Amino acid sequence: MPLKIRRLSNALGAEICDINIAQPMSESTFGEIHQIFLEYGILLFRNQHISREQHIAFSRHFGELDRHESLPRDRHPDYPELLLVTNRPNPDGSPSDSRYTGRLWHSDLSYTTQPALGSLLRCFNLPEVGGDTLFCNMSMAYAALSTGMKTLIADLHGIHLSGTRKINNAETGTARAAEVMRLNPPIAQPLVRVHPETGRKALYLGQKVKRFDGLTEAESKPLIDYLNQYATQPEFVYRHQWRENDLLVWDNRCTMHQALGDFDEAQLRHLERTTVMGTASGYIVANP
Template sequence: MSTITVTPLGFAAGAQVTGIDLSKPLSELQQRQINKAWLEHIVLVFPGQELTPAQQIAFTGSFGTLDQHGSQAPTTLHPEHREILVLSNKVVNGKKSGTYNSGRNWHTDLSYTTRPAKGAVIHCKEKPPVGGDTMWANLYLALETLSPTIRKLLDGLEAVHDVTLVQGIELRAPEVVAEMKKRTPPVVHPVVRTHPETGRKSLLVNQRIRRFVGMSDEESQSLLAMLNTHATSPEFVYRHRWSLGDVVMWDNRCSCHVALGDFDQTKPRVMFRCSLEGEVESGRLTNDIGGTDRQTMLQAVAAVS
């Protein structure tokens, strides 16, 4: 039986996988080879594929439990397959799609829920002539390259993730936004997490974090800015230029990503995405999203002195 060929595309992440037709059921060997490459390279690119929704669902299902997209507005799902989220900037019946500007800041899918996604599989259906790239950052490397002093500070630290920090959420249809807020109140996750398969630790930070637990807002914002800048340094990033038919599969347990708006918005960009449910509930809901600002702390000091 022929084996797949894995060719690295970047130092921190990304590899191209050829020698396989994803429309056919995977053999056990192929499944194992792909999983091994996925764990090693975080982002796998399968060029020149042509998958029906059912075939994309079947391929994704070889790597875990398909997300039924309960945290997404129903209007953003494929009409016949709720396992497929349609990422589209097309205007239909005079209305912009609820996903027309999805993923525009650095994020880890569903970190604003208690169970962030395991991974996802995107199939490129339509693309603008230039731009509309997607970037992924390797969050193992991000953690491993921090100084021991900062790592000590991060051990045991938790962060509040908040769906309202999704970039451009206020520009989406009000009913879609209301639905997202209702479905996903803020949640707390540890800043350092352990990958369930590799056992390696990574840094769970991104631009959808409101604050760190137990810190003032000023402390949170400074630390967050430092960590986000560090985590998304070019050294840790793979940038993908889409071609029609690409299937890209990423490991969400050790990475964050951003979909760039660097393209002519009058040109269609359409991707079908299947997502894998996270293996574990790693977060907890919180009602406490307000931090303490410096002014309040000064007043508290003044009151006792």
């Protein structure tokens, strides 16, 4: 029997209903899930009371998992395949390094030469209200551009930086930011990427891009700002309101996302992510 799905928004996303991802899965069932993933860009599985091992095992169906060498401080101490996205303070009482993860529009690991294929984020704890995440469909956004704009941007490469920025006037972790920058030099990525499985073109940008290779920051900024605003307009967006035990899977090759700060930071928000490794893309920039 085909899987039951419920679309999440006009732009992207589908919930796969009535499935327990902890159960052993046949190749044909995963094949169906994979087709839905390629078609809708985001998959939602609700009510997944799974162990960390089961989260990791299910993620492996999508491909080889990253061990998060580019973000060593944010890894789970016992499971390098799990990245913590949490505001739970460290055991010594200091603030969590990952409490502001994802506050800029981005695609995971775009600042490496092997950007992520997909990410599987599982929700443990939520604030009373808010803590939502926005996603946008970058293939849909690309397809709706004018022919002239498509021609103009065809050969541009955006330089993706790994660094963080100040949020709410708080330093997001100077030592962590310095380490992430040292481990991850700026990488130029094609502004238009061809999805290796669907063949569809998609914009590949986000707020970690400050300029295009070969152009100055001042020359690049208007186009970067325009394309980021254009791609994140409501027509292309899905807003996910989390529930505990949600597992959300997204295709980083054709979507961007942003974690919102729309919640009381005194309340716990704790999620854990696996990251599926993608294909090689981009090059190190000598003079960032």
